[in-house]
Amino acid sequence: MNGPRRWLLPVVVLLGMVLPFLGKPVHIDDANFLMLAKGAVADPWRPHAVMVNWQGHMERAFDVLSNPPGIGWWLAPVESAPVWAQHLFMLPWLFLAMWGAWTLGRRFTDRADVAILLILGAPGAVLAAHSLTPDLPLLALVLAGFAGLTRTAQAQGQARPRRWPWALLLGCAALFRYSGAVLIPVVAVWPLLRDGRAGLREAVLLGLAAAVPLDLLILHDALAYGQIHLLTMASFQSVSDTPRDLFRKVVATIAMLGGGLVLPVLCWARPQAALLGLVAGCMLGGFAASISDQSGAAALATLTAASAGGAVLFAVLPTKRPDPDTALLLVWAGLGLGFMLVLRFTATRYLLPFFTPIVLLGLRAIGSGRLGRRLVQIALPLTLGLSALLAIDDLHLAQAQRRLAWRVDALAHNAGELRLFAGHWGWQHYLQARGWTPLEDDAPIPAGALFASSRISWPQEPEKSCLVTVQRLVEPGPAWLPRVHSWSGAANFHASMISARPPIESYAPWTFSVDPYDVVELDRACDPGGD
Numbered sequence: 001m002n003g004p005r006r007w008l009l010p011v012v013v014l015l016g017m018v019l020p021f022l023g024k025p026v027h028i029d030d031a032n033f034l035m036l037a038k039g040a041v042a043d044p045w046r047p048h049a050v051m052v053n054w055q056g057h058m059e060r061a062f063d064v065l066s067n068p069p070g071i072g073w074w075l076a077p078v079e080s081a082p083v084w085a086q087h088l089f090m091l092p093w094l095f096l097a098m099w100g101a102w103t104l105g106r107r108f109t110d111r112a113d114v115a116i117l118l119i120l121g122a123p124g125a126v127l128a129a130h131s132l133t134p135d136l137p138l139l140a141l142v143l144a145g146f147a148g149l150t151r152t153a154q155a156q157g158q159a160r161p162r163r164w165p166w167a168l169l170l171g172c173a174a175l176f177r178y179s180g181a182v183l184i185p186v187v188a189v190w191p192l193l194r195d196g197r198a199g200l201r202e203a204v205l206l207g208l209a210a211a212v213p214l215d216l217l218i219l220h221d222a223l224a225y226g227q228i229h230l231l232t233m234a235s236f237q238s239v240s241d242t243p244r245d246l247f248r249k250v251v252a253t254i255a256m257l258g259g260g261l262v263l264p265v266l267c268w269a270r271p272q273a274a275l276l277g278l279v280a281g282c283m284l285g286g287f288a289a290s291i292s293d294q295s296g297a298a299a300l301a302t303l304t305a306a307s308a309g310g311a312v313l314f315a316v317l318p319t320k321r322p323d324p325d326t327a328l329l330l331v332w333a334g335l336g337l338g339f340m341l342v343l344r345f346t347a348t349r350y351l352l353p354f355f356t357p358i359v360l361l362g363l364r365a366i367g368s369g370r371l372g373r374r375l376v377q378i379a380l381p382l383t384l385g386l387s388a389l390l391a392i393d394d395l396h397l398a399q400a401q402r403r404l405a406w407r408v409d410a411l412a413h414n415a416g417e418l419r420l421f422a423g424h425w426g427w428q429h430y431l432q433a434r435g436w437t438p439l440e441d442d443a444p445i446p447a448g449a450l451f452a453s454s455r456i457s458w459p460q461e462p463e464k465s466c467l468v469t470v471q472r473l474v475e476p477g478p479a480w481l482p483r484v485h486s487w488s489g490a491a492n493f494h495a496s497m498i499s500a501r502p503p504i505e506s507y508a509p510w511t512f513s514v515d516p517y518d519v520v521e522l523d524r525a526c527d528p529g530g531d
Contacts, residue, residue: 094120097125110368114363115363135352180353252288264309267315285302298489485517
């Protein structure tokens with residue numbers, strides 16, 4: 001299974017799932033990372049000094065964008081390039097991720113060709129490879145770092161290899177998302193799991209090496225801004241910590257894992273554990289649907305995704321004292337899943353640095369017999385097929401928001417008139433590129449101004465104003481595709497909330513729905529005191 005050319009077909013398959021999407025419009029959080037890149041172009045030393053309206057008010061990116069500057073620095077050379085060139089510029093990370101996933105597959109299983117496809121062909125990983133967000137660099141650095149650390153550990157009959165460069169590489173993940181820092185303790189604990197107390201010196205060395213990039217970033221922030229961005233964002237994220245919030249994040253994490261990253265197939269190599277997990281996930285999902293007032297299709301999506309995630313998780317839990325390799329994978333996954341509880345909300349992409357060990361544990365559990373082969377034969381087409389369909393839908397959503405922005409701009413006939421908009425994501429990116437101004441939350445709309453508001457992309461609320469509808473624009477969505485965003489189905493691949501008044505709580509990463517992709521209201525402000 002791990003012959004010298006077994007990597008070729010998986011690489012071709014993965015490139016076939018990425019290259020056709022190079023022209024994907026700016027979408028969801030791509031917009032704010034391109035703003036960060038714009039800040040890096042203007043001031044490479046202080047990219048977070050750029051001003052952005054992402055939470056309803058124009059403010060420094062330092063105060064509202066909760067990610068390190070790594071992706072801004074990376075995208076700075078192509079900040080003004082066509083979108084296909086920006087996506088092409090992200091491809092080196094995909095190749096690094098491929099090497100890491102293949103090497104980990106060889107190291108921990110005898111099915112490297114399967115491992116690389118189930119890791120990088122998972123829906124969450126595929127959508128990350130279609131984005132301009134830090135998620136693909138983060139995943140690549142984590143995979144390559146762990147691959148190098150554990151791969152060199154297998155050298156025999158040679159002097160002890162240097163592992164600290166791989167720890168340093170993995171630590172660079174924290175330059176793209178702070179979740180990368182969660183894995184620093186995992187790097188340090190690996191020698192202890194492998195060698196016991198004899199590995200203490202190496203554990204300290206690897207832990208210090210992995211922490212170097214984050215330490216340098218903290219020093220940079222103190223010199224550049226007089227503040228530490230990590231601490232600012234720790235406070236920014238710590239707003240959802242009530243028991244109800246924590247329970248919602250637990251269920252959303254389980255649902256997004258089972259619905260958007262590790263499909264419940266390999267878990268049936270351990271049917272009793274999988275069945276127990278399915279029941280537990282169903283119970284959690286049922287209670288979550290109840291407290292979020294879900295019913296019908298929305299509740300069914302939550303129950304299904306939570307049940308799938310429960311089956312996956314229970315099936316990888318050890319039934320006996322784990323060996324060092326298994327223990328490493330469990331610590332890697334466990335710390336990551338626990339980290340999800342400290343975030344403001346849950347998103348499938350936030351699990352990307354932490355789902356690989358669950359795939360590897362699943363492959364280690366199925367064995368090489370007939371059942372294992374049959375489960376792999378089911379898991380691969382199901383995972384890759386779902387990824388392709390969700391990728392097509394996400395592409396359609398991105399194209400729909402770009403079309404709406406262009407359609408709205410085409411309706412603005414009078415040169416020089418004030419044009420305001422509410423909403424974010426790709427919608428914001430394309431309207432700002434055409435000279436529209438983001439509305440400040442609770443701000444009045446001056447008489448005569450045009451005002452366009454997107455339903456799905458968290459629009460700002462204006463002060464009560466006199467508005468006359470000019471046109472209502474709708475981008476319909478197909479019923480045959482699984483949908484990454486649906487308000488009627490309460491499913492969202494990109495977050496555990498959906499824009500509405502009040503916001504809709506969600507858990508499942510996708511569902512089937514006939515919702516339009518987006519609805520835009522174009523209004524003109526009138527003078528309430530006029531005739």
